[in-house]
Each structure stands twice: as C-alpha cells, then as structure tokens.
Amino acid sequence: MIIAPATEEDWEAFGRIRLASLREPGSPQAASLGREEGFREPHWRMRLRGGMYLLAWEYEGAPQAIGVVGLMQEPGAPTDERLVFSLYVRQAHRRQGIGKALVRAAAHWAGVDDARALSAWITEDDEAAIAVFRSCGFATTGERVKMPRSPGRIEARWTLALANDQVVTPRRGD
Secondary structure, rough: EEEEEOOOHHHHHHHHHHHHHHHHOOOOHHHHHHHHHOOHHHHHHHHHOEEEEEEEEEEOOOOOOEEEEEEEEOOOOOOOEEEEEEEEHHHHHHHHHHHHHHHHHHOOOOOOOHOOOEEEEEEOOOOOHHHHHHHHHOOEEEEEEEEEEEEEEEEEEEEHHHEOOOOOOOOOOO
C-alpha cells in the first residue's frame, strides 16, 4: 500500500471511493449521494482542487484506491490548525491499519503545511473512527454539536498537537 496526495489525474479513483463512502450504511454525508452520483469529470477535478486528499493505493493487479482522507484549513479555525474532514477505508481493507496510516499521513501533510494542530469532528456513535483517532494520539476536546443533516446524531471534536518532530519542513530542491 502507498499513500499519496491525490491529483486531478486521480479524479476517477477519487470519485469511485467517494461514492463508496457515501453508500456506506450510517454515512454522515449520505444525503449528498444522489447529487454526487451525477458528478462527472469536471466536478471531481474541482473537488480535488478544493481541498487536499490523500489516497491509499493497493497495487495488486490494477491500481485501486482503497482509502481516502481529506485535509483542509477549516473556516474560522486558527491558521496553524488543519481539519481532517473525511476518512474512509473500503470495507474489504478494514482492520489492517489503513485508517491509522491515512490519519498519520494527514498529520504529516498538515505539518508540511505549517500546521501545529490537527482536528476532526467524529460522530459519537462511530466507535471504529474513535479507535483510529485515539490510537493516533487524538483526544476529545469536550466540544459537541448536533449534525446538521442528522440532528439525532452528535459529533465531538478531537484534536492532536503536532510535535516539532512530526512537522516536516521540505528542503530546497525536494
């Protein structure tokens, strides 16, 4: 498995994995499925330009995206904080450490982008996601909000302080 930033050239693989995540039972963003099923190449390319996505690739046979994590500067958040706004691993590839590897890769890239903290909003009933983020060193802040499209569900904010040794400053020429 290799984790790499998605480029616009990855639009097809990104679109497939995004739709798979929306079809997942209990997906907090399932309401977007009908709209996003109609997306074509320009939509997926635009989505990839609007945030940073890291894809986990499997290379047994034809390359296949098996996981994705999204990373962005959250509006209104401190400029040195990044938000993990999406994490998904295909069901057949779960419990293999891929989610953890994606979150760690997001922490790395947040550091490359001069962030000193990483945060995520996680639904309180998503035990698997909580376990992944906790295993990566995240802790809950106590902040809780009702999900806009699912008011019966609650999201909690989790954060991770990025240590100086996690923050990578690329050298000239890299």
